[in-house]
Amino acid sequence: MQVDTFEIIADPVRRRIIETLRTGERAVGDIVERVDIHQSGVSRHLRILHDAGFVDVRPDGQRRLYSLRAEPFREFDAWVSRYRILWENRLDKLGAELEKRRKNRERKTPGKP
Amino acid sequence: MQVDTFEIIADPVRRRIIETLRTGERAVGDIVERVDIHQSGVSRHLRILHDAGFVDVRPDGQRRLYSLRAEPFREFDAWVSRYRILWENRLDKLGAELEKRRKNRERKTPGKP
DNA sequence: CCGATATATACGTTGACGCGTATATATTGC
DNA sequence: GCAATATATACGCGTCAACGTATATATCGG
Numbered sequence: 286m287q288v289d290t291f292e293i294i295a296d297p298v299r300r301r302i303i304e305t306l307r308t309g310e311r312a313v314g315d316i317v318e319r320v321d322i323h324q325s326g327v328s329r330h331l332r333i334l335h336d337a338g339f340v341d342v343r344p345d346g347q348r349r350l351y352s353l354r355a356e357p358f359r360e361f362d363a364w365v366s367r368y369r370i371l372w373e374n375r376l377d378k379l380g381a382e383l384e385k386r387r388k389n390r391e392r393k394t395p396g397k398p
Numbered sequence: 399m400q401v402d403t404f405e406i407i408a409d410p411v412r413r414r415i416i417e418t419l420r421t422g423e424r425a426v427g428d429i430v431e432r433v434d435i436h437q438s439g440v441s442r443h444l445r446i447l448h449d450a451g452f453v454d455v456r457p458d459g460q461r462r463l464y465s466l467r468a469e470p471f472r473e474f475d476a477w478v479s480r481y482r483i484l485w486e487n488r489l490d491k492l493g494a495e496l497e498k499r500r501k502n503r504e505r506k507t508p509g510k511p
Numbered sequence: 512c513c514g515a516t517a518t519a520t521a522c523g524t525t526g527a528c529g530c531g532t533a534t535a536t537a538t539t540g541c
Numbered sequence: 542g543c544a545a546t547a548t549a550t551a552c553g554c555g556t557c558a559a560c561g562t563a564t565a566t567a568t569c570g571g
Binding site: 291292295297300307353354355361362365367368369372 | 471
Binding site for chain 2: 516
């Protein structure tokens, strides 16, 4: 427990596992098929993900079904949010004046996809 | 320089550096004061951040001013976006039916900025 | 040109982490 | 209870990244 969220998603294999779980719960074996490391490695990663609160487990016969939890992703989203100002619009630096002009221009030029 | 974006923010010291730069450009010395590792370490981290496209540099006399770049943060935002469905609303589980209704509702309610 | 200040790099050490192999622990069907 | 299947853990190894110390490279004032 008490594992840093950022450390968790730093590992590319773990991100692949997470991506696999994005569309719903999966058994360990299913995951192993999609990640090219040994089963023991996958189990270890799942342990880590569980300890960090990224996944839930649910027994299903001799299998165990893993699924994603929302919390850590919200956390990460909150972190990224603090930096959205970097690209959304730089009003802090350029001043609202430029923003006004930009919007004005947009009103005149037809949208080109 | 072909560095994994997620690896970069896995390091807590680098995150502190990034946070320091959030409000604008800073000289290396300023950053060293806010991070409790040696100056050489900070320079090394800044090198890594620069190679990975997280920061720009600008000479200023005998100093060098570092500032954040938007790109990597957009990447993170794009990544986490794929998982927003986990908490925003679980349409995958509840069915697209609800989504339709939601959109219908939106058409009726006046937009609130 | 020279000392002082600011920043970058070379180097060696160390701790943490991910991996596979082998083994342990469920759980099922018979 | 027993073989078979599915998953978890113990162990040892190799790698890699971050650190501090020491040193190199600017750039300034005089």
